[in-house]
Amino acid sequence: MTAASQGKFLRSGDTALVVEFGDRIDRDVSARVLSLAQLIEAEAIPGVVEVVPTFRSLMVHYEPLVLSHGDLERRLLVLIDRITAQERPGRQWRLPACYDPELGPDLTDVAARTGLPVAQVIERHSATLFHIYMMGFLPGLPYLGSLPAELELPRRENPRLRVPPGSIAIAMAMTTIYPLESPGGWNLLGRTPVAMWDLRRPEPSLLAAGDKVTFAPISLREYESIRAQAEAGTYQLRPHSESAA
Amino acid sequence: MTAALRVISPGLMTTLQDLGRPGYQRLGIPVSGALDPISLRAANRIVGNPAATAALEIAYQGPVLAVEADSIRIALAGAGAPVDILDENDAARRIALLQSVRLVRGQRLRVGALAGAVAYLAVEGGFAVEPMLGSRSTYTRAGIGGFAGRAVAIGDLLPLARQTVDDREERMLPLLDLASPARYRVVLGPQDDYFTEAAIRTLLDATYTVSPATDRMGMRLDGPKLEHAKGFNIVSDGIAPGAIQVPGNGLPIVLLADRQTTGGYPKVAAVISADLPALGRLMPGAKVAFQAVSIDEAEAARRQMAALIADLEASVVPARHAGLIDDAKLMAANLVSGVVNARD
Numbered sequence: 001m002t003a004a005s006q007g008k009f010l011r012s013g014d015t016a017l018v019v020e021f022g023d024r025i026d027r028d029v030s031a032r033v034l035s036l037a038q039l040i041e042a043e044a045i046p047g048v049v050e051v052v053p054t055f056r057s058l059m060v061h062y063e064p065l066v067l068s069h070g071d072l073e074r075r076l077l078v079l080i081d082r083i084t085a086q087e088r089p090g091r092q093w094r095l096p097a098c099y100d101p102e103l104g105p106d107l108t109d110v111a112a113r114t115g116l117p118v119a120q121v122i123e124r125h126s127a128t129l130f131h132i133y134m135m136g137f138l139p140g141l142p143y144l145g146s147l148p149a150e151l152e153l154p155r156r157e158n159p160r161l162r163v164p165p166g167s168i169a170i171a172m173a174m175t176t177i178y179p180l181e182s183p184g185g186w187n188l189l190g191r192t193p194v195a196m197w198d199l200r201r202p203e204p205s206l207l208a209a210g211d212k213v214t215f216a217p218i219s220l221r222e223y224e225s226i227r228a229q230a231e232a233g234t235y236q237l238r239p240h241s242e243s244a245a
Numbered sequence: 246m247t248a249a250l251r252v253i254s255p256g257l258m259t260t261l262q263d264l265g266r267p268g269y270q271r272l273g274i275p276v277s278g279a280l281d282p283i284s285l286r287a288a289n290r291i292v293g294n295p296a297a298t299a300a301l302e303i304a305y306q307g308p309v310l311a312v313e314a315d316s317i318r319i320a321l322a323g324a325g326a327p328v329d330i331l332d333e334n335d336a337a338r339r340i341a342l343l344q345s346v347r348l349v350r351g352q353r354l355r356v357g358a359l360a361g362a363v364a365y366l367a368v369e370g371g372f373a374v375e376p377m378l379g380s381r382s383t384y385t386r387a388g389i390g391g392f393a394g395r396a397v398a399i400g401d402l403l404p405l406a407r408q409t410v411d412d413r414e415e416r417m418l419p420l421l422d423l424a425s426p427a428r429y430r431v432v433l434g435p436q437d438d439y440f441t442e443a444a445i446r447t448l449l450d451a452t453y454t455v456s457p458a459t460d461r462m463g464m465r466l467d468g469p470k471l472e473h474a475k476g477f478n479i480v481s482d483g484i485a486p487g488a489i490q491v492p493g494n495g496l497p498i499v500l501l502a503d504r505q506t507t508g509g510y511p512k513v514a515a516v517i518s519a520d521l522p523a524l525g526r527l528m529p530g531a532k533v534a535f536q537a538v539s540i541d542e543a544e545a546a547r548r549q550m551a552a553l554i555a556d557l558e559a560s561v562v563p564a565r566h567a568g569l570i571d572d573a574k575l576m577a578a579n580l581v582s583g584v585v586n587a588r589d
Binding site for chain 1: 268269270273274377378389432433434480481482483484485506507508512515517518519540544546
């Protein structure tokens with residue numbers, strides 16, 4: 001267990017163990033993290049409570065009264081031998097996105113700061129196939145990467161106190177979608193009418209780590225129409241499966 | 246009519262909590278649950294509930310609740326507080342923590358200021374709210390669980406599972422040791438290498454003070470700053486219960502029940518699971534010191550805590566044995582003012 005790509009065990013108290021595959025945001029690292037998460041879930045190891053994939057590591061929450069740290073590490077070493085850096089085919093979403101300045105109040109500012117026309121900002125954002133590295137910060141909030149380099153910007157100097165749900169935002173090399181109204185410092189490009197988080201659904205979060213996402217530009221009128229259907233519960237967005245490349 | 250408790254006064258932050266909502270952290274949903282699960286279990290066992298039943302977590306200042314059911318049975322455990330039963334003409338009768346008591350329609354229960362951070366009010370049969378994602382715990386930030394996803398408010402009717410309870414002999418727990426450890430035990434890591442050696446020494450030598458900015462998400466500590474060795478931004482990773490994260494200002498934050506699932510500040514250490522309930526009881530102004538232990542010591546401490554919990558659940562006795570309580574022992578166990586002998 002020396003090479004970082006092979007995973008490094010780090011303690012986080014007596015009920016969580018970190019398996020770290022790297023120290024930066026990287027698709028190969030992410031593939032390893034998600035691969036180990038899947039192997040652990042398939043194995044259903046007694047004493048493992050849940051796993052949380054992040055950009056560069058997997059956190060394994062466990063009950064040490066059932067599974068000691070030593071036994072957990074032994075079980076994980078066997079699984080780590082079977083991980084793959086190949087991204088697994090996953091769900092692919094095409095999310096309707098309205099890039100109207102009314103819903104994306106930072107659109108013109110992002111255009112000015114990147115030196116791109118507004119239409120180019122929209123074109124580059126919506127032409128990118130994003131990978132969900134992890135979920136976090138809020139229930140149902142995805143960290144999607146990677147943004148084309150020419151759209152990379154820092155967070156806003158003054159975070160907003162209220163970002164509306166569905167807001168599509170960018171910061172650094174990432175894009176995200178705010179699932180709930182929340183404070184937020186990212187640059188807002190538009191909004192999706194699809195609920196990222198809905199407690200009426202058996203699985204309340206639409207997205208999960210490992211999914212792929214593209215944004216499909218829609219008009220303000222289409223946005224209102226889909227939003228009304230979504231609120232009435234008559235709109236359902238389905239993912240399509242990626243073919244195993 | 247639906248059986249309920251009517252909220253006359255909500256207290257500072259009264260929420261429904263059970264043992265939490267594990268299993269959804271990969272979607273960004275915090276675990277939540279009682280800050281002091283030992284007191285939650287104790288209150289439940291005294292009224293005869295399964296230990297993991299959801300109960301009201303009362304923080305700092307208690308509520309006033311009116312009984313809108315034929316009869317209910319309650320018990321409180323946790324931080325000491327003056328607790329009174331008020332009847333219709335406002336006559337007050339002081340009651341003890343750690344002992345069940347039956348109330349009837351028209352009576353009110355008044356919980357005063359707590360001598361610690363949290364106490365738990367369990368009701369026989371529990372509250373009639375649907376679990377959300379497997380738990381009734383309230384996570385207010387996203388409006389999940391509990392009563393409408395928020396703390397109780399004036400005028401709320403908190404639905405109860407039972408309209409009436411048997412008029413049987415009351416039960417009590419003779420002793421619940423809520424003493425704070427002299428030093429809270431931690432396991433170093435996962436990012437102790439992000440701190441200077443001097444910072445690690447400071448963490449383990451200094452005495453910190455619980456900041457008033459503490460909440461269910463994290464306990465902020467005031468005291469000596471911890472110096473980062475290689476910056477204070479890491480690529481976000483998972484957050485364990487009790488993790489001690491250190492943001493740019495160098496002041497440690499111990500992450501508690503409503504902790505975020507992931508975060509981008511380095512975590513120097515984590516408080517061991519056996520010491521977390523005691524930490525959850527601390528009020529702003531309390532002193533905290535840390536001591537590093539090995540993972541094997543941490544696991545042994547968790548086994549010991551499990552044995553204590555099993556023992557506590559077996560120690561509930563009929564209240565007629567109340568006279569056997571040794572007041573001095575109660576005080577020594579830090580059951581501070583407000584706890585009175587059930588016979589008084």
